[in-house]
Amino acid sequence: MQWSILLLAHAGLLFLSIGLAGLFENAVWWLTAAAVYAFASVQIGFLGHDFEHGQVPLPRHWRGTVGSLCWNLLLGVSLRWWRQKHHRHHRHTHIAGSDPDLYSLFAYDRDTARALVGPQRWFVACQAWLFWPVTAFARIYFQWLGMLAAVRLPWRQRVPEVLTLCLHHVLTWAAAWEVLGAQAVWFIAAGQALSGLYMGLAFSTNHLGMPLASESRAGRAWQIAHTRNIRTNRVGAYLLGGLNLQIEHHLYPALDRSAVRAMQPAIERECRAAGIPYRSTGLINALIEVQASLHRVAREAARR
Template sequence: MRRVRAAGLLDRRVRYYVWASALTAAAFVAGWVVFVLLGDTWWQLAVGAFLALVFAQIAFLGHDAGHKQIFASRRANYRYGLIAGNLAIGLSIGWWTSNHNRHHAHPNTEGADPDAMGVLAFSGERARAGRGIRRLIFRYQAWLFFPMLFLEGGSLHRASVRAVLRWPIPNRVLEGALLATHAAAYLGTVFLVLPPGKALAFIAVQQGLWGFYMGCTFAPNHKGMAVLPEGDNTDFLRRQVLTSRNVRGGAMTDLGLGGLNYQIEHHLFPSMPRPNLVRAQPIVAGFCAEIGVPYHETGLFESYAEAMAHLDEVGRQASLRPA
């Protein structure tokens, strides 16, 4: 922390986020303008694919706001998250922040990390405990992983609505109103411009590819890394480093993965602005080498191979018959 702070890497980078927000907003508006101008044509599926990429970039900015990376003020970050998340892409910033903070506090920890308690099994113990359809999914999870990602967009919307209706998140009425505004504007525009069949195809492509893209950015981060048992008391630094994987690459990797390729640095310093993560990487890697903590970094495709191999190994422990 002393080394990172001395390097100024926790300082806000508002100018960077102004430009990133402006360019992303311009792409968002341009995508919908082209959609309206094209009208009734199957070329709209290409627009859907483009907007899937834009939705993901907006989600990355909402992620940064949720971690208070953009502004010094908590309120300003929250308002940014409302616009980027609830209004622009239909994802509740209140739900996401609550869920994601639990993940950051206990990454890859059984019984504590919500990402480790979802539809996939990260450990043999959880795989063997599955029953019915869940056991079947666990058994073939390595094969089902990428196909299931096409459902991730719908899952994010459902979780957002459920949280607004049932969770004690702040500003539930405001969040719900913005989610409803997004849904009305999105569905209204699509069905006004396209006939029902093409409209449904556009939604399937746009939402499916958005979810697929989001899932592909999450896959390299923790899958295949250390899984900690419930109640584990590993110290903070080791808990974050040993459960996370970095992905090597240049500017395109940084853009494509929204800075999440610096997963170790992000978990150690979640409020660090995204453009500073690349500068923090050699500091963190060097420090880990000094104290003998393994620091894992690999290429993008190698990260997927490691993650899928782990899911397959765990899945094989899920017998198709109840124990």
């Protein structure tokens, strides 16, 4: 099955990258190996996302097992925590205060920025410059929040959740330390930071810079106005985990990547015929839009 091949390939690449880092004592080589580590990690996250949505035809109990393998054991992120966060994102897409992917550290509209006081106002005034440095810590932040959530679970759920999360760190650090010695600290830090940046590249362009939603409504069609597609070829779609077709994913979250790609032209035509805003653009232009929206809001905080 294609999903099993992809999972095995990326899991193998994850640990192979640690071995590659030990081939040469060169900072550029270590950084390259860390980039491979980050690439494999985020691709495993994309697969974990697909399993959780039921895009892969697996029995429900197997879906949870494979999901735990991806999130807990290979990534060190609690599946139960991520599941709750991601489901809230789909229910309350791009609603400030309800969508967990709109982190309160940043401001996303001018009225909010004008009302800020104290240290957060100063942070938001610089948020366009701080967004990517902060995003580099995203994977570490997810691991921390996941562990905090795991230790609060009921006993029967807590034990396997915490054990698999700890096992991830033991295996990763043991392998890296065996190959690199004390340099493992720099390799893991670089891999974590590049993972955060890669995740930010994939996820920030889905919704940031689009109009905020005021409330959740019945059905999913209302989410189209707050979601952006990324036009790309099949290689680009693979690198973005199939989430470049974010509009279709929000409309039909259980459809696998190939099915979503096949139905995309028809959905776009239907939206345009019905007068529903359908935003589709290239990756570079989407990143420019995200950065421009952060700048617009930051200027409001800086004026006070």
